[in-house]
Amino acid sequence: MPREMNLDKSKMVVVEGSYAVAHAVKACRPNVISAYPITPQTHIVEDLSQFMADGEIPNCEYINVESEFSALSALVGASAAGARCYSATTSQGLELMHEVLFNVSGMRLPVVMTIVNRAVSAPISIWNDHQDTISQRDTGWIQLYAENIQEVSDMTAQAYRISEDRDILMPSMTCMDGFILSHVYEPVVLLEQDLTDGFLPAYEPEHVLDPKNPLTFGAFADPNYYTEFRYLQEQAMQRALKKIEDVANEFYDIYGRYYGGLIDEYRTDDAEIIIMAMGSVVGTIKDVIDKLRDRNVKAGLLKIRSFRPFPAEAIKNVIRDAKVVVVLDKNITLGLNEGALFTETKSTLYNTDVRVPIIGYMLGHGGRDIRIETIERVIDEATEVMKTGIRIESQFTDLREELL
Amino acid sequence: MKILPGGICDAGTTRVNKTGGWRTFKPVYDYDKCIKCKLCELLCPDSAVHPRDDGYFEFDYDFCKGCGICANECPKSAITMVLEEK
């Protein structure tokens, strides 16, 4: 349920998004940080290096490495040894980690990474879209997407609570839009150290890699065992659905800040048109919805915070009574001509009694700005769908036809 | 047996998996020729050569696969490969 947020302006400071995240990481008291700098993630690891140099992160080791592959591999060992581990990356860096992502989740190591979402080459782009994390959706990492820098910094503490829970033990990516959030300056309450010490106790793993008491992690599993490991991971993901909600509620009780659990809703109660989206664009959508509501267009927003695990039930309950659903994706599954949120939302509904028309738009690729006019146009087109039915199910929008 | 999430288990579990039965020829020491040079222990790919208190070595036939590297490398030809009686 949507909740009232009481932002205390006297506690807010105007800082860069990357700084807010680095500060939140510090407040979570990590034991090992290992990361390789890459635009637009760089400011986060620079700020963390500065904190380390200034002695502000006690009982922590910052490991310099020569690639993202090594960064995450170092954390596999560190996390198995019982350390609370952190890294941050983006785009090609995340893709280079691909193999290690499976190792971390397969060994059930509760590593948390901030992913500063960026497009993937080629062509080279340093700007934002969601292709990098969406391409890693099957690696067994929880994926949470943030709307603003307050949410992504607070999400850091939430992610550790979710991941380190013994019923879960799955790693988390907290996703923030590159440049749009990482390089923006805006007022934020920096994650409070005193509250965080209460909210997030020290990580106490059940099994620890220790030379004095040797254990094997990520053992060989022949065909008699492998399936069961995957099954256990999926069970943990299903339990995470509730855990993500619980942790968001507990966070609200302690800090007074709430952004939704698996999802959040904005003016959906009587909405005929519901827009689904993830990340920073939901802020722009809220402004557009307010504007359209003044013109009696019954539009609402379904914000997806958790893409993994996928909140199928929550989505169904929100869109059940809508007349049309519009899904916005900053990614594409090449060869399907659909964005991932669109595809998965549709598949969620197939064997149910929910029969609402759904259309998908792929936009904002490689940093293409998503303007108010674009949101207004897709809502206009959704209004047409209510009258005429679906004509085009999934399409690119804001295409520059003159270049083709 | 139950599996633990993450594939976590005791270390060194291959010890229960005795592989010596694979062997056709088995190495045998002639201690009169042995000069305790330790090459056999260093070169054994299965860690199946163990030192004794008296400085000589002995084979762990539970894990020796009979590859013959020790016999081949022994500078004093103190190891003979003998057909296994099975």
Place this chain on the structure above:
Amino acid sequence: MKEIRIHGRGGQGSVTAAELLAVAAFADNKFSQAFPAFGVERRGAPVQAFTRISDAPIRLRSQIYKPDYVIVQDSTLLEVVDVAGGLKDDGILIINSEFGPETFKLDTKARIMTVNATKIALDIIGRPIVNTVLLGAFAGATGEIRPGSIMDAVRERFPGKVGERNSEAIMEAYKMMEASI
């Protein structure tokens, strides 16, 4: 909500100016947002930075296309960038120049104002760094922000003598612009 676009060249502190404006606006009890024009910047290349100022929390994440105010740090940019592009008719365009506003024939109905920020910077700060000076001019020309808040933000970012001299230059530019309204 008011939207401000700052034009400069890489290395002239446009992004810093946008950030300081956001810090100052928040100190004035407004909400604010500052961001660069996410480009591949290098020293000397034309760059832009943006600030939004509002009474309510700012949710909008798109770039700024119809600014209320434009600040130009270097008048040579007028030859290479459409600095007046999208500027609202009732807006204000502030240019760092030794010449008067009538010198500039731009395609805009907005009011053009000039300030010799380079001279103020050289006289008071001793270096031709104009970003903070132009923020003082912005405060004087628009009344959107208290000059004291800008001075506080600058002193916090640049403690000591540098901050003090910048504050002095900000006040000088503020008074000049306020007088010319």
